[in-house]
Amino acid sequence: MDQRLSLVTLAVRDLSATRRFYVDGLGWRPEVEAPGVLMLLVGEHIVLSLWDETEFEEEVGPIRRGEGLVPITLAHNLASREEVDAVLQTARRAGADPVSEAVDRVWGGYSGYFGDPDGYRWEIAWAPGELTEKLVPGA
Structure with a gap:
């Protein structure tokens, strides 16, 4: 496979x-x-x-329901910190739950979160180094 x-x-x-x-x-x-x-x-x-x-x-x-969040996140990586902030603003204007502003992360990147209408969490992130080249088209 x-x-x-x-x-x-x-x-x-x-x-x-x-x-x-x-x-x-x-x-x-x-x-x-x-x-x-x-x-x-x-x-x-x-x-x-x-x-x-x-x-x-x-x-x-059947779908199983319970307290708390679904233990999954989706991520959208970008080429710069500025793009992260801009996408988080776009999502909020679209009605997203503003889970967290972007901050520097212990793993070396910069990211923030929003929730979609069903509460699925999206991480909007910039990752340093070669990871960006692998994740962001044209980076």
Whole structure:
């Protein structure tokens, strides 16, 4: 098996609100739209697939609920600290939960977080050195 990830699929409570956030608010372009599903090409070979909870459960199985946050984060890396701040502002204007401002991190980078309409946490980050070259197109 190749060492790669093709899709990240997340169940969402209100697909219309999720679409407004990602497409209208952040300006992302849908790759596939079908009843109960919104797919966004987020990299050269990777799709973020957002599914209405009912559609998700029909295909994947029952959703488990509980206290606290889902133990997953999604990350969007950029080439500079200034770009990190700008994207966090864009997300907040789109209605994101402003989880945290960007700060210097112990691992050497600079990042902050926002939450999407379903509470999924996005880390907006700049990473020093060669990691940026691997993660940011054209860096």
